[in-house]
Amino acid sequence: MNMVQAINSAMDVMMERDPDVVVLGEDVGYFGGVFRATAGLQQKYGKTRVFDTPITECGIIGVAVGMGAYGLRPVPEIQFADYIYPALDQLVSEAARLRYRSAGEFTAPITVRSPFGGGIFGGQTHSQSPEGIFTHVSGIKTVIPSTPYDAKGLLIAAIEDNDPVIFFEPKRIYNGPFDGHYDRPSKNWAGNADAQVLEGYYRIDLGKARTVREGEVLTILCYGAMVHVVSSTVAEMGIDADIIDLRTLVPIDIEAVEASVKKTGRCMIVHEATRTSGFGAELSALVQERCFYALEAPIERVTGFDTPYPHSLEWAYFPGPVRIGEAIKKILKD
Amino acid sequence: MDQNRERRNLPPLNLHVPEPRFRPGDTVDFSGLDIEAAGTTRRPDETASPADMRDMAYGLVRVLDDEHRAVGPWDPRLDGETLLKMLRAMALTRAFDERMFRAQRQGKTSFYMKCTGEEAVSVAAAFALHHDDMCFPSYRQQGLLIARDWSLVDMMNQIYSNRADRLQGKQLPIMYSSKEASFFSISGNLATQCPQAVGWAMASAAKGDTRIAAFWCGEGSTAEGDFHSACTFASVYRAPVILNVVNNQWAISSFSGFAGAEATTFAARAVGYGIAGLRIDGNDPLAVYAATKWASDRARANAGPTLIEHFTYRVEGHSTSDDPSQYRSVMESDEWPLGDPIKRLKRHLIGLGLWDAERHAAMDLELAEYVKNCAKESERNGVLGHGLHQPLDTLFEGVFEHMPWHLREQRDQMFAEWEASKK
Numbered sequence: 114m115n116m117v118q119a120i121n122s123a124m125d126v127m128m129e130r131d132p133d134v135v136v137l138g139e140d141v142g143y144f145g146g147v148f149r150a151t152a153g154l155q156q157k158y159g160k161t162r163v164f165d166t167p168i169t170e171c172g173i174i175g176v177a178v179g180m181g182a183y184g185l186r187p188v189p190e191i192q193f194a195d196y197i198y199p200a201l202d203q204l205v206s207e208a209a210r211l212r213y214r215s216a217g218e219f220t221a222p223i224t225v226r227s228p229f230g231g232g233i234f235g236g237q238t239h240s241q242s243p244e245g246i247f248t249h250v251s252g253i254k255t256v257i258p259s260t261p262y263d264a265k266g267l268l269i270a271a272i273e274d275n276d277p278v279i280f281f282e283p284k285r286i287y288n289g290p291f292d293g294h295y296d297r298p299s300k301n302w303a304g305n306a307d308a309q310v311l312e313g314y315y316r317i318d319l320g321k322a323r324t325v326r327e328g329e330v331l332t333i334l335c336y337g338a339m340v341h342v343v344s345s346t347v348a349e350m351g352i353d354a355d356i357i358d359l360r361t362l363v364p365i366d367i368e369a370v371e372a373s374v375k376k377t378g379r380c381m382i383v384h385e386a387t388r389t390s391g392f393g394a395e396l397s398a399l400v401q402e403r404c405f406y407a408l409e410a411p412i413e414r415v416t417g418f419d420t421p422y423p424h425s426l427e428w429a430y431f432p433g434p435v436r437i438g439e440a441i442k443k444i445l446k447d
Numbered sequence: 448m449d450q451n452r453e454r455r456n457l458p459p460l461n462l463h464v465p466e467p468r469f470r471p472g473d474t475v476d477f478s479g480l481d482i483e484a485a486g487t488t489r490r491p492d493e494t495a496s497p498a499d500m501r502d503m504a505y506g507l508v509r510v511l512d513d514e515h516r517a518v519g520p521w522d523p524r525l526d527g528e529t530l531l532k533m534l535r536a537m538a539l540t541r542a543f544d545e546r547m548f549r550a551q552r553q554g555k556t557s558f559y560m561k562c563t564g565e566e567a568v569s570v571a572a573a574f575a576l577h578h579d580d581m582c583f584p585s586y587r588q589q590g591l592l593i594a595r596d597w598s599l600v601d602m603m604n605q606i607y608s609n610r611a612d613r614l615q616g617k618q619l620p621i622m623y624s625s626k627e628a629s630f631f632s633i634s635g636n637l638a639t640q641c642p643q644a645v646g647w648a649m650a651s652a653a654k655g656d657t658r659i660a661a662f663w664c665g666e667g668s669t670a671e672g673d674f675h676s677a678c679t680f681a682s683v684y685r686a687p688v689i690l691n692v693v694n695n696q697w698a699i700s701s702f703s704g705f706a707g708a709e710a711t712t713f714a715a716r717a718v719g720y721g722i723a724g725l726r727i728d729g730n731d732p733l734a735v736y737a738a739t740k741w742a743s744d745r746a747r748a749n750a751g752p753t754l755i756e757h758f759t760y761r762v763e764g765h766s767t768s769d770d771p772s773q774y775r776s777v778m779e780s781d782e783w784p785l786g787d788p789i790k791r792l793k794r795h796l797i798g799l800g801l802w803d804a805e806r807h808a809a810m811d812l813e814l815a816e817y818v819k820n821c822a823k824e825s826e827r828n829g830v831l832g833h834g835l836h837q838p839l840d841t842l843f844e845g846v847f848e849h850m851p852w853h854l855r856e857q858r859d860q861m862f863a864e865w866e867a868s869k870k
Contacts (some may be wrong), residue, residue, distance in 0.1 A: 135653070161653040162689065167683055172642050172676030179646025179660075183581075185653075187646075198670070206636040207643070213845045215624040215632035216614045220848075252846050275848045320851065364851035 114310040115302040116287045119261035120150045120226070123268035126186060126314050128158050132292060134272060135165045138173060138190030138226075147192060148228060148287060170196055174203035174225065178211065182268060188272055194229035194281060195238040201246070208277040209252030222273045226279045229257075230338050230385050231417075232285035232295070232431055234425040242337075242386035242417070247279045248363045248395065254278045254319060255362040258305035259286065259340040266317030274319060283337035291338055292345035293433035322366035324373075328353040331444060332373040333384040334396055335359065339432065343383050346434045352441055362392055362415045370396070371403050378409040379444050383432055388416040413444045465704030467775065475743030475778035482784055484729075485512035486519025493741055494750040495866065497723045504714040507758060510733035515794035521537070523737040527801045533594075533732055534761055534792045534802075535810065537566040540590040541789060542814040543599060546822055551620075551767045555830040556606050558620045562587045564762035565781065567732040567788035568693050569663070570594045575739035576661065581651075583631045583644035583662035586621055597628045599818065603825035610836040611828035617845070620831075638668040648688035648746075649680070659746040661689035661739075666713050666756075667698025670706045678754070682720040687746035689739065690722070690754040691850035693729065695761035700774040714756035722754050725765055728787040729757030732792045760785065839865070 115124060115439040127134045136151055142165035145152030155163035166173050170191055177187040191197045197204075208221040233239030247255045256271055256278055258264035263284065271278040285291050289301035302308035325344055331354040335343050340358045348353045355373045359365060374380045380400045393414045400412055415432045423430050469475045488506040491499065512518050525533075544561040551559040562569065569590030576582070582591050592602060601613065605623055608616035613622060624632035631640060631647075644662035651658050668674060669692055681688050692713045696703050706713075717724025723745065727734045735757065742753035760783040764771045771777075796802035829836045843850060843858045850858075 135650075135753075167676075167679045169676040169679060171673055172680050175639060175642025175673055175676060176646030176649060176680055179643035179648075180650040181646075182643065182675075183647045183650035183654075185650045199687060202636055202673070203639060203642070207634060207639050211632060212848070214614070214618050214622070214634070215626075216617060217845050218613075218624050219632050224582075254847075367852060403563040 114261050114306060116258070116264050116282065116290070117148055117150050119310045120153070120267040120268055120282060121152060122310065122312070123265040123272070124151065124154060125157070127269055127272045128154065128162060130314065131428065133184060133186045133259045134162070134182065134188060135185050136188045136190070137166050137177065139166055139192050141165060141190050146190065147339045148284065149224070151190070153235050170200035171199075171203050171259050174200040175210065177223045178203060178207050178221050181223050182211075182219050186222050186272060188224045188226060191225060191227040191431065193239050195241045197243060204247070204253065204277070204279075205250050209250050212276065212277045213252060220275055221277045222275045224268070224274070224280055226268075226280045226282060228284035228287075229281040230283040230285055231422055232291055232338060234424065234427055235422070237421045240422040242384065243280055244279075244362060245386055245390060245392045252277070254364065255281070256319060256360065257281045257283065257336045257362065257423055258360065259283065259337055259358050261310050262307050263309050263317055263323065263435055263437055264433070266315050267360060269314065270316040270319050273316065278319070281337070285338045286341060290341040293342035293431070293437075294345075295428050295433070320362045320364045320366055321360065322369040323358045323360055324369070325356040325358050326354065328355040328377070330354060330377055331379040331441065332357065333380060333381045333383060334370060335358060336362065337385070339383045339385060342433060343437060346437045346441070349434065350438060350441060352445070354441075365399070367399065368405070370400065374400050374404040375407045378407050380404070380408070381413040381415065381440060381444055383415045383437060385417050385432060388414060389419050389420050391416055410444050413440045415440045450781045454500070457656055460566055461692030462852045465702070465709050467702035467704065469776040469779060471772055471774065471776060473776045475776050475782040477784045479781050480784055483507045483509065485509035486521075488521065490520035490741070493744045494748055495723065497717065497721050497843050500723055501718050504726055505712055506726060507740055508727040508734050510737060511731045511791050515791060515798050517733055517795065521734060521737040523733055523740060525733070525736065527796070527799065529574065530792065530796055531801065532591060533571060533736070534796060535814075536570045536590065537732065537789050537792065537815050538596040538810060539818070540566045540570060540593045542811070542818045543589065543593065543602070544572035546818045547603070548767065550606070550822065554832065556608070556620050557831055558767055559606065560586055560621055560766045561763045562589060564783075564787060565693060565695055565729065566590050566757050567735045568691070568729050568759060569755045571732040571735035572661070572691065572739040575736045576743055577658065579629050580743070581631060581644070581647050581660045583640035583647070583660060584633060585637070585640065585663050585665060585668065585693070586633055587665070588663050589621070589623070592623060592625060592628055592630055595628045597625060597630070601819040603822055605666045605830055607824065607825060607828070607830045608836065610818045611825070612836070615841040615844070616837045617841075630665065638664050638671035638673040640664070641673050642680060645677045645680045645686050645688050646809060648686040649684050652684070652687055657747065659687040659689070661691060663691040663693055666692055666696075666703050666706050666708065668699060669716065670711055678716065678720040679721060681752040682684055682722050685749070685751040687749070688752045689742045689746065690752060692754065692756045693759060694756050695759050697765070697771075697775070699765045699769060712756060714754060717754035722752050722753070724754045724756070726758060728785055730788040730791065732788055733795075758785065776783035783821070843861055
């Protein structure tokens with residue numbers, strides 16, 4: 114399966130297992146979603162479980178919170194992460210705080226799916242990576258898969274989770290793993306071991322990172338599409354790096370991070386999101402606090418620049434093989 | 448063509464900024480207010496098409512006339528026992544408010560908000576709903592809990608953030624939550640409960656349930672985007688929900704004109720969404736009951752949502768942190784032409800021969816005594832500022848279902864710091 118099919122399969126499996134799972138969002142019903150992630154679900158489960166909504170993000174999330182309070186397990190979709198901002202009040206002030214403020218009387222067991230990230234000439238409002246906004250909110254979990262196999266297992270775990278989960282899907286790798294070489298023909302998931310997705314139910318627990326590659330000289334922390342760009346760059350350069358795909362940003366798998374950095378003594382963080390106050394800053398602080406005496410070089414961050422996401426200069430902005438390669442050379446020189 | 452020269456002949460544009468009719472020191476005269484006589488507004492069938500009841504959004508449903516008789520098609524013909532219970536619940540709500548306002552002034556809690564003058568809006572509505580219909584209130588519908596016989600001591604425990612507070616001192620006073628009383632957790636963020644109520648109602652409909660939902664928000668909050676989302680969703684899915692707009696004329700210091708009241712009514716918002724809209728006398732408990740019953744029957748018949756504008760007046764300050772004499776005339780509440788909801792029901796019952804001034808005075812004394820005793824019982828669990836009432840662990844509990852490592856670590860660090868400070 115490609116990643117879209119894996120995500121579709123996760124919702125299919127959960128809707129089959131749990132009659133309280135409902136899917137809602139713009140164009141998700143009859144049409145099956147602008148990325149086809151919900152294709153066929155309305156036909157199979159009916160309009161009262163999979164339905165199209167008006168174009169109002171605060172409404173979609175607000176309604177999902179109310180449905181959650183009733184006892185359902187809603188899986189709302191926000192068409193692009195760039196359009197999640199109108200729903201911020203409902204996510205930050207309501208979904209994230211409902212359990213806490215009612216001392217457990219009411220909960221918001223919702224999973225907000227949203228395609229995110231760049232690399233598709235999406236320009237300013239179809240490319241953003243706003244995960245840092247959500248990792249800053251107590252009461253929300255943030256999950257980002259990087260393979261079809263993980264996408265299905267993590268989405269099932271997110272839907273089963275009794276807390277609100279933001280599930281960001283890297284749309285650049287919906288159809289194939291992107292190595293950052295925009296000038297080469299794109300690959301699809303066919304034949305990739307990570308795309309061998311089981312048909313039925315399985316879950317990957319939230320809060321657990323995945324070691325993509327084991328190495329000795331450098332730890333690279335990444336997630337989403339960057340996992341593939343980093344892997345390919347490391348392979349091309351012949352660097353013996355430890356690559357960790359975080360998968361869940363909050364709560365983060367701190368043991369995996371600590372063990373790796375203490376082993377390698379060097380840490381690099383790669384994300385597409387803009388740098389200042391991005392999630393990389395939190396990662397950097399955690400590593401500095403916990404691995405200070407093991408560090409042999411300053412922690413490096415390769416991120417999007419502190420600018421809105423550009424259209425024509427996309428490949429100058431995107432943390433691709435060139436930028437990652439230079440950072441690797443720099444961190445290994447020290 | 449020289450556009451600049453042409454423009455010289457146009458009158459300058461001017462920006463309209465609304466201004467209330469009366470400011471501090473002004474003499475108040477509401478005689479210009481267009482108030483329909485009781486009993487004159489028609490009562491459409493509960494399943495009427497919204498398009499056939501547009502006039503309702505500009506009228507004013509009133510049952511009790513100037514002589515406090517129940518008149519017209521909206522008279523719910525309630526029995527005396529129910530009316531007396533309603534009167535008692537409204538009076539209890541006011542007595543509770545009086546006591547808790549004083550408790551704040553005495554420093555026993557940090558904050559309080561009264562609903563004086565608006566008791567009918569919540570109490571009479573609660574009487575028209577089923578006990579398990581889900582209410583999504585704002586912070587000024589304490590009458591819902593009281594009408595549902597919820598424990599005053601429990602409410603006070605929350606206000607005092609004491610050791611018996613079910614919300615573990617996590618919430619600002621009056622932000623109650625009671626799943627048992629079908630009273631949704633109150634949020635400080637305005638209008639967020641509106642789409643949530645619609646979602647709850649949609650879930651109930653999707654599940655083939657028979658319960659309905661209702662939300663309450665102030666007229667000021669209708670300006671929030673969430674209100675628009677709620678109306679759109681309610682209309683699109685014909686959700687079994689009642690959308691209550693409590694138009695008490697004031698949003699803190701801003702008069703209703705800043706929410707659009709100069710141009711139209713709040714009930715008229717319903718017209719644009721294709722929702723049934725009713726504009727009612729919010730100080731008339733029988734009108735509130737009748738309209739709520741009408742809307743709940745409509746919702747239960749799968750005929751869709753109803754938006755009800757409760758036309759009322761916020762008699763007191765916005766909260767214990769507010770001084771209304773700084774922005775409005777003190778005469779306003781006395782001059783308010785729709786009077787006081789408790790006095791109106793009291794006189795109605797006296798007119799029916801079911802009540803008298805002596806019994807009412809005795810009830811007020813009894814309720815004040817009851818509330819005082821409840822307060823004493825609650826205060827035995829502690830009041831705000833008298834030490835830390837909750838175990839320190841509770842600070843970290845309930846952020847998530849299961850406490851993740853970083854919260855456990857922060858909790859342990861907090862304990863260590865407290866221990867170290869004692870040495």
